[in-house]
Amino acid sequence: MTYKVLISDPLSEDGIQPLRAAEGIEVDVQTDLSADELAEKIGSYDALLVRSQTKVTRDIISQAKNLKIIGRAGVGVDNIDLSAATEYGVIVVNAPDGNTNSAAEHTVAMLMSLARNIPQAFLSLKNKKWDRKTHVGVELKGKTLGVIGMGRIGVEVAMRAKGQRMKVIGYDPFLTKDRAEKLGIDYGTVEDVIKVADFITVHTPLLKETKHMINKAAFDKMKDGVQIINCARGGIIDEDALYDAIKDGKVAGAALDVFEEEPATDHCLLDLPEVIATPHLGASTVEAQENVAIDVSHDVVRYLTEGVARNPVNLPSVPKEILNKIEPYFNLSEKLGTFLTHVCEGVIEEINVSYSGELTEFEVGPLTRNTVKGLLKRHLGDHVNDVNASYLAEKRGIEVNEHKSSQTKGFTNLLKVEVKTKSSTRTVAGTLLNGLGPRIVQVDNYSVDVIPDGHMIFVNHTDQPGVIGKVGSSLAEKNINIAAMQVGRSDVGGEAIMILTVDKHVEDEDLNLLRDLEEIHGVTVIEL
Numbered sequence: 001m002t003y004k005v006l007i008s009d010p011l012s013e014d015g016i017q018p019l020r021a022a023e024g025i026e027v028d029v030q031t032d033l034s035a036d037e038l039a040e041k042i043g044s045y046d047a048l049l050v051r052s053q054t055k056v057t058r059d060i061i062s063q064a065k066n067l068k069i070i071g072r073a074g075v076g077v078d079n080i081d082l083s084a085a086t087e088y089g090v091i092v093v094n095a096p097d098g099n100t101n102s103a104a105e106h107t108v109a110m111l112m113s114l115a116r117n118i119p120q121a122f123l124s125l126k127n128k129k130w131d132r133k134t135h136v137g138v139e140l141k142g143k144t145l146g147v148i149g150m151g152r153i154g155v156e157v158a159m160r161a162k163g164q165r166m167k168v169i170g171y172d173p174f175l176t177k178d179r180a181e182k183l184g185i186d187y188g189t190v191e192d193v194i195k196v197a198d199f200i201t202v203h204t205p206l207l208k209e210t211k212h213m214i215n216k217a218a219f220d221k222m223k224d225g226v227q228i229i230n231c232a233r234g235g236i237i238d239e240d241a242l243y244d245a246i247k248d249g250k251v252a253g254a255a256l257d258v259f260e261e262e263p264a265t266d267h268c269l270l271d272l273p274e275v276i277a278t279p280h281l282g283a284s285t286v287e288a289q290e291n292v293a294i295d296v297s298h299d300v301v302r303y304l305t306e307g308v309a310r311n312p313v314n315l316p317s318v319p320k321e322i323l324n325k326i327e328p329y330f331n332l333s334e335k336l337g338t339f340l341t342h343v344c345e346g347v348i349e350e351i352n353v354s355y356s357g358e359l360t361e362f363e364v365g366p367l368t369r370n371t372v373k374g375l376l377k378r379h380l381g382d383h384v385n386d387v388n389a390s391y392l393a394e395k396r397g398i399e400v401n402e403h404k405s406s407q408t409k410g411f412t413n414l415l416k417v418e419v420k421t422k423s424s425t426r427t428v429a430g431t432l433l434n435g436l437g438p439r440i441v442q443v444d445n446y447s448v449d450v451i452p453d454g455h456m457i458f459v460n461h462t463d464q465p466g467v468i469g470k471v472g473s474s475l476a477e478k479n480i481n482i483a484a485m486q487v488g489r490s491d492v493g494g495e496a497i498m499i500l501t502v503d504k505h506v507e508d509e510d511l512n513l514l515r516d517l518e519e520i521h522g523v524t525v526i527e528l
């Protein structure tokens, strides 16, 4: 099998070597595609790699019939329609660490350029003017830098600002007093930060909550002569409000690497002498581009070949050590889900997945998603995967609950799945036996020992002498060979179940002879 990867933005050639070197992966670099051309071509690719230029819209994703993964060589994923990706079962991965240093250094370069009017002075000198009066700047030493968003880049900027002997005050919903103390900075609310800062730099993602968080009301609360830096995302600062605040003299200067609409070659802010700008260059260093391309290439190879990603954006990320521990249960969890879709009657309303034994020590979200995938796939088709399984269940009003329980029933690990419909509750439990692999060990209240694999027939019957023989003969008449058989019963002579593993796929009508037997109450074909 060969996977086709399309790279639609310029990426470091050294950085994509892991992709080029991977067996079974074909790399196609086409960095000049229009949106229409991309939509037309995307159908034949398994992976798409982008920076921030390519807009991966719902329209493009909906036409990407084979697409499994979108890799973003960088941090921000606002150029990718994440909801559409999740709905279509496409995992989105990014490279969150590779450009932190470059973006922080660029922010500091902008801060210093802003304070000393370096770009304006340079332009003036380029125009043959020796003007030493217009470009008088201010020192950073002793000034306060307000950092909004103390994540990877915000923290790095704060540390560098301290090196300039600035005071730093930060705000981030996750910044605790303890952490602020350790970093040697002050902390407060957004309002505290914007009120006291001489320079304000934003380092949040662009989200519903952060869009225009620096707006007219915020500018009104700032110190007169404040200077603003945005090397994060256009749109965090309301550009119209910034324009007015500069015109009114409230804001003395602004340094912008990013804009609400990019490319921004004809922006009114660029006409203001107080504004200095770069065309989204925060991550544009040789090192950052190589780092992010390497990281994202490795993740794409890993996902296409092993089904595991290190930096998923539309799935909770699970540390590699944990993934290694739970990976052996992936197959079992999906099979348990699939088993139940065959035996439960009616519309599924609730899925309860319980873990006991050693499984309780791990993050089991991926196993729950895999179980849900197994439950939905039979009716919704192969496009159901662990990326969209929870979304598709939620869309159908199915409640999914995850439990951890201490009842191991003597097994070192036990994964139990219960499915509720209006008319019934059905349960199946499985375990991983050391050296022997997965087993179904319980179906409803019956204990069994079944390898969850292949072609199966599930029979409900009355426990009485001769039933097993009659079942064998009925199947023999249809040339169906029994490979394994398990029976379970509630009481002697009571309700019982039989799980048969057979050698070939069985058509439902081949089982009519069985259904005609008086002792048989139900017969279901199961394909695992």
Ligand SMILES: NC(=O)c1ccc[n+]([C@@H]2O[C@H](COP(=O)([O-])OP(=O)(O)OC[C@H]3O[C@@H](n4cnc5c(N)ncnc54)[C@H](O)[C@@H]3O)[C@@H](O)[C@H]2O)c1
Pocket: 074, 075, 076, 077, 096, 099, 100, 103, 148, 149, 150, 151, 152, 153, 154, 171, 172, 173, 174, 203, 204, 205, 206, 209, 210, 231, 232, 233, 257, 258, 280, 281, 282, 283, 284
């Ligand atoms: N200019 C560039 O080329 C460039 C390069 C790299 C990253 N970026 C951008 O820089 C930004 C930061 O990147 P990062 O790697 O530090 O991300 P990060 O996820 O490490 O940090 C973002 C921080 O913002 C915080 N945050 C979220 N909502 C907030 C709010 N309402 N108020 C205050 N803080 C809030 C989060 O808690 C988080 O700590 C992103 O927008 C990213 O896309 C730009």
Ligand SMILES: O=C(O)CC[C@@H](O)C(=O)O
Pocket: 051, 052, 053, 073, 074, 075, 076, 077, 099, 280, 282, 283, 284
């Ligand atoms: O691809 C780029 O150069 C921009 C990257 C940057 O904005 C990011 O969010 O990582």
